[in-house]
Amino acid sequence: MSLDARLGLRMGTLDLDVEIHAETGETIAVLGPNGAGKTTALRALAGLAPIDTGYIRLNGEMLDDGAAVNVAPERRSVGVVFQDSLLFPHLSALENVAFGLRSRGRTRSDARRAARVALDRVDLGAVADAKPRTLSGGQTQRVALARALATEPALLLLDEPLAALDQSARSTVRRELRQQLSTVEGVRILVTHDPFDAAALADRLVIVEGGRVVQTGSFAEISAQPRSAYVAELVGVNLLRGNSDGGRVVLDSGAALVVATAVVGAVSTVFHPRAVSLHSLEPTGSPRNVMAGRVSGIERLGDRVRVQVAGPIPLVAEITPAALTDLALGEGSPVWAALKATDIAVFPS
């Protein structure tokens, strides 16, 4: 099974032309700023926006060829988790999940039975009869995913699935989502503007800017070698792998990071260069992680400076040009880096 698509369409000021190829069992993150055309690309895949040029082939079947062929959304084997979830407010969680099955011809009782099983599987059996407005953000997101997966689509599309959640619920739901996605057969496409979501959930990234693909590859490849200042800004985050005991992550180098997330086992840690502060003397304060190192590279990106620090914990810090001048940093300068445990995202790898 595979998805093979080239999406060309114009809508207002947007001129979209992107290619997306994915194999079954793969999660692709389409990453880009607001207005880059991500959601439009996703709507085209779902059949909600016809393409002008290009093609959409799912498992060999032509869904849209920009001309004569344009399979209606209700006839595509596609499931969508929308931004804001879009659970039908007048239906219970159970009826929301059963909706797709009933629409595809299952009887009422049969659909409800299958929906109940699906909700029990994600520990939502207790809220099956609740209306969406009474659910928490995390529950809403899980019901939306269960609804999209109930019909066992060959292509699962997720549009900013975590954007509506507050920060505290986000990391929990992100971990659950990762676990659930791994059990989904078929192709998964995730649209997001959050590099943390992309790092946690996707096997491969497609970075879109102004309607064009600017870089593709794994998160590690792209974050190590961002091809433009824009990509660096977007995914130029620090990604370190190691083993966590629930409070400390021991990296491959033997150094350890203190984290605030209780995940145990092999993990990836991600933190933004903005979260790293640099000091000329050893700082004392709230940050749990204080590391000595040497400046191994300085890169100016517009009004910011990215400073690479080599040491037991190699990292990149983002500071202002004024701070760089004050610290009198140059290549090889000794420097202290500080990082709050709460600024580090941790997820199982």
Next chain:
Amino acid sequence: MPWPWFAVAAITFAFLVLPLVGLLGQVPWSTLGSDLGTPEATSALRLSLVCSVWAAALSVCFGVPLAWVLARVEFPGRSLVRALVLLPMVLPPVVGGVGLFYALGRDGLVGRYLFDWFDIQLTFSTAGAVIAETFVALPFLVITVEAALRSMDRRYEDAAATLGASPWTVTRRVTLPMIMPGLVAGTALAWARALGEFGATITFAGNVSGRTQTTPLAVYLLLESRPNVAIGLSVVLLALCVGVLALLRDRWFGVG
């Protein structure tokens, strides 16, 4: 806020409320039951109930598809069509009645064929009263339902389509339930307007006791000869309108 505003506001409010006070002050409460039990009153009330419910039902059946087209389909001249649809709201009802007479009357544009081919005569019949009431009530239903369709988040319909729902299933299971508050409000408004209809009804359908003499017509005719019955019927209409306002309060009047 300058004080004259308060004074003018108070006068305006009094002007709107005074007639209701005048009406309620005249109600012969002790004989109200027997006044409303007279044959004229019961016949008019029964006829009003039948005609207004029919008019509201027809407004829903024919108004919802029209509202849907106005809200969802872009076509040249749409704003002109909408203006014509809403015209009966501002048109003097008696003019509407004259129009209906020359369109659907026995010798009217369409009415002559209804009579020749199907032997249907709307004038001086209860069906004619229903038609007249529907004519004035429909715009209220259309404008309310159209607003509800416009303000609805259409992405819910997209979501339903991606779940395999055909356009008809989307309408039935998502769109209509989601605009239900608007549909209820529009139906209530249309029903209230039909209930109070006077000018178009008397012009088009005439004033036949038991067939086209609805409550407003009866009030007008009985005010001289049997004022107590007329006042009693007026109070019933007032109570029903207060009921409609109560039904719509959440929608239009918010909290407090």
